[in-house]
Amino acid sequence: xxxxxxxxxxxxxxxxxxxxxxxxxxxxxxxxxxxxxxxxxxxxxxxxxxxxxxxxxxxxxxxxxxxxxxxxxxxxxxxxxxxxxxxxxxxxxxxxxxxxxxxxxxxxxxxxxxxxxxxxxxxxxxxxxxxxxxx
Amino acid sequence: xxxxxxxxxxxxxxxxxxxxxxxxxxxxxxxxxxxxxxxxxxxxxxxxxxxxxxxxxxxxxxxxxxxxxxxxxxxxxxxxxxxxxxxxxxxxxxxxxxxxxxxxxxxxxxxxxxxxxxxxxxxxxxxxxxxxxxx
Amino acid sequence: xxxxxxxxxxxxxxxxxxxxxxxxxxxxxxxxxxxxxxxxxxxxxxxxxxxxxxxxxxxxxxxxxxxxxxxxxxxxxxxxxxxxxxxxxxxxxxxxxxxxxxxxxxxxxxxxxxxxxxxxxxxxxxxxxxxxxxx
Amino acid sequence: xxxxxxxxxxxxxxxxxxxxxxxxxxxxxxxxxxxxxxxxxxxxxxxxxxxxxxxxxxxxxxxxxxxxxxxxxxxxxxxxxxxxxxxxxxxxxxxxxxxxxxxxxxxxxxxxxxxxxxxxxxxxxxxxxxxxxxx
Numbered sequence: 001x002x003x004x005x006x007x008x009x010x011x012x013x014x015x016x017x018x019x020x021x022x023x024x025x026x027x028x029x030x031x032x033x034x035x036x037x038x039x040x041x042x043x044x045x046x047x048x049x050x051x052x053x054x055x056x057x058x059x060x061x062x063x064x065x066x067x068x069x070x071x072x073x074x075x076x077x078x079x080x081x082x083x084x085x086x087x088x089x090x091x092x093x094x095x096x097x098x099x100x101x102x103x104x105x106x107x108x109x110x111x112x113x114x115x116x117x118x119x120x121x122x123x124x125x126x127x128x129x130x131x132x133x134x135x
Numbered sequence: 136x137x138x139x140x141x142x143x144x145x146x147x148x149x150x151x152x153x154x155x156x157x158x159x160x161x162x163x164x165x166x167x168x169x170x171x172x173x174x175x176x177x178x179x180x181x182x183x184x185x186x187x188x189x190x191x192x193x194x195x196x197x198x199x200x201x202x203x204x205x206x207x208x209x210x211x212x213x214x215x216x217x218x219x220x221x222x223x224x225x226x227x228x229x230x231x232x233x234x235x236x237x238x239x240x241x242x243x244x245x246x247x248x249x250x251x252x253x254x255x256x257x258x259x260x261x262x263x264x265x266x267x268x269x270x
Numbered sequence: 271x272x273x274x275x276x277x278x279x280x281x282x283x284x285x286x287x288x289x290x291x292x293x294x295x296x297x298x299x300x301x302x303x304x305x306x307x308x309x310x311x312x313x314x315x316x317x318x319x320x321x322x323x324x325x326x327x328x329x330x331x332x333x334x335x336x337x338x339x340x341x342x343x344x345x346x347x348x349x350x351x352x353x354x355x356x357x358x359x360x361x362x363x364x365x366x367x368x369x370x371x372x373x374x375x376x377x378x379x380x381x382x383x384x385x386x387x388x389x390x391x392x393x394x395x396x397x398x399x400x401x402x403x404x405x
Numbered sequence: 406x407x408x409x410x411x412x413x414x415x416x417x418x419x420x421x422x423x424x425x426x427x428x429x430x431x432x433x434x435x436x437x438x439x440x441x442x443x444x445x446x447x448x449x450x451x452x453x454x455x456x457x458x459x460x461x462x463x464x465x466x467x468x469x470x471x472x473x474x475x476x477x478x479x480x481x482x483x484x485x486x487x488x489x490x491x492x493x494x495x496x497x498x499x500x501x502x503x504x505x506x507x508x509x510x511x512x513x514x515x516x517x518x519x520x521x522x523x524x525x526x527x528x529x530x531x532x533x534x535x536x537x538x539x540x
Contacts, residue, residue, distance in 0.1 A: 003301055003388060007308040010380035013315040026304065031273055034300050037344045038277040040465075044347040044458045045283040053449045054213040060445075060465075061207050061218050067337070068203040072196050074307045077314040078189040083196050086228045090221035097218050110280035118273060138436055138523060142443040145515035148450040165439050166408055169431065172479045173412040175330075179323045179482040180418040188314045195310075195330075202472070209442045212449040245415035253408060324483040331477050331488050338473040342466050348459040353466055356498045360491035367488050 002027050004074075016079035017132055025125045029070035029091070032122035036063035036098060039115035046109065055101050055112065062098035065091050066122060073129070085133050092126035095119040137162050139209075151214035152267055160260045164205035164226070167257035171198035171233060174250035181244065190236050190247065197233035200226050201257060208264070220268050227261035230254040272297050274344075286349035287402055295395045299340035299361070302392035306333040306368060309385035316379065325371050325382065332368035335361050336392060343399070355403050362396035365389040407432050409479075421484035422537055430530045434475035434496070437527035441468035441503060444520035451514065460506050460517065467503035470496050471527060478534070490538050497531035500524040 005023040008015055015022060040059035043052040069091040072084055099119030106113035140158040143150055150157060175194035178187040204226040207219055234254030241248035275293040278285055285292060310329035313322040339361040342354055369389030376383035410428040413420055420427060445464035448457040474496040477489055504524030511518035 003305050003384065004308065006384050007305060007312065007381055010384065011308075011312050011315065012317075012379075012381075026308075030300055030304050034296065034340060034344060035273050035277060037341050038274065038281075038296075041345040041347050041462070042277065042281050044345075044461060045281065047282075049458065050455045053454065056449060057210055057213045057446070058215065058218070061210065061215075063341075064203040064206050065218075065222060068199040070304060071199050071307050071333075074304060075192055075196065075311040077311050078192045080193065080196075080232055083193070083200075083225075083229050083232050086221065086225035087200060090218075090225045093221045094218050097215055109282075111277055111282075114273065114276050114280065138440050138519065139443065141519050142440060142447065142516055145519065146443075146447050146450065147452075147514075147516075161439065161443075165435055169435050169475060169479060170408050170412060172476050173409065173416075173431075176327070176480040176482050177412065177416050179326060180416065182417075184323065185320045188319065191314060191326075192311070198476075205439060206442050206468075209439060210446040210449075212446050244417075246412055246417075249408065249411050249415065327480055327483045328485065328488070331480065331485075334473040334476045335488075335492060338469040341469045345462055345466065348462045350463065350466075350502055353463070353470075353495075353499050353502050356491065356495035357470060360488075360495045363491045364488050367485055 011076055013076065015076050017129065021128060021132065022073065025129055026070055026074055028122045028125045029066045029073070032095065032118045033063045033066035033070060035115050035118040036060070036066065039102065039111050042109070042111040052105070055105060058094075058098040058101050059115070062094045062119065065094040081133055085130065088126050088129050088133070092123055092130070095123040095126065099123060146211055148211065150211050152264065156263060156267065157208065160264055161205055161209055163257045163260045164201045164208070167230065167253045168198045168201035168205060170250050170253040171195070171201065174237065174246050177244070177246040187240070190240060193229075193233040193236050194250070197229045197254065200229040204261075216268055220265065223261050223264050223268070227258055227265070230258040230261065234258060281346055283346065285346050287399065291398060291402065292343065295399055296340055296344055298392045298395045299336045299343070302365065302388045303333045303336035303340060305385050305388040306330070306336065309372065309381050312379070312381040322375070325375060328364075328368040328371050329385070332364045332389065335364040339396075351403055355400065358396050358399050358403070362393055362400070365393040365396065369393060416481055418481065420481050422534065426533060426537065427478065430534055431475055431479055433527045433530045434471045434478070437500065437523045438468045438471035438475060440520050440523040441465070441471065444507065444516050447514070447516040457510070460510060463499075463503040463506050464520070467499045467524065470499040474531075486538055490535065493531050493534050493538070497528055497535070500528040500531065504528060
């Protein structure tokens, strides 16, 4: 059991979304945020760094947006779908752009391959959250 | 001239949006993020704090989302409208929810009145950015 | 193997600290940051929330400082001990204050008990990093 | 009057530090954080970007640490000097390292010159806060 799951199980009120799916989403968002931070830094150390400006930029964006999303969906008190939905949509878009860019370098750079996988997983979890919110 | 303006004037490439409008947006996003942080904290010190859970929660969300938006729009290298637009939409939604909530307490709590004004100004600047991106 | 470990193994240059210890530290910092975000929110939903202002406040601080520390230690390019050391010291102090506070509520609130454990683990990992930096 | 000042004047309890100095510090921290975000991005667009890895890295660190510091000192509820002091020390160190690095490029790149000035101003405000906390 992850800490996100444990924390949701001990939350004193009702959780606005399916708790298992939400815990998985929180873990993926937090993990993707940090993987993108590490990928931006790894790109900064590559010899061909000058070709990686777009990758670095999208990594930084994706880290910031996944972080904001992880915090907002972690908050269950007075859950407000009008704030949560558009932010998860923005997060999905950031993961898609960053995943596409990292994937295009994945054959040459392992850190980009791993980061692309994380972005894809995070994009899927965002879509699952959005499907649930649309119900 | 604010530092955001100065930094945009010395940016070595072309800026993807109108530079004056963008600098104003950056300043408002950064300022709104911090005002929301201060408002959440002021609410935590109110006697009637227990009635302010929704206000605190939306202040924290709005602070995190305005911060992410301020960072993403501050980045002009390899500007990607597919990432920027949905995030500015999410930011507009957060400012609206937080502004509505703070406004409802504004008659009794000065910090909420000031915060509501900041959220309204930030909502307007988000709308201006979105109008420009739609062109 | 966690993603932090995988990312450090594929980092294109030398890592300034012991890579296994560093990966563990990154994972703990990131996890503690989010647990604190969740604990602040759980406190906001407690009936006795009005008595939890100090806990909420320290949770928010600890989340922000652990996040900053996780990002800074995740960056290995041009590692600067003069920046990293004082930030890890600040993080240790935040984890200690937040851990003490959460522990004092742990008998009555499970989320505080879990959060206190996370803060203790994060405090230890900060101390290990500082020991290594002092060598 | 800035919004940080207005918010401190309407804060419902006593402020733990001199309110005018604190408001100035919040404004400088928030401003420095964003200037560093903009400077990192401007560096990413420079032709000689490959020589700027250290500058970009320190800009990112300084942005994250100034942000965390701005949030922690903005919170006055249950003010804890044991958390605040080491964080302001870390922030001072980050501003010094980033200021030194940006200054070394300031003759050739205006964004680094402006950013160095901001880091120096933020370093001074951190020192003032620390002096006050030591009393």
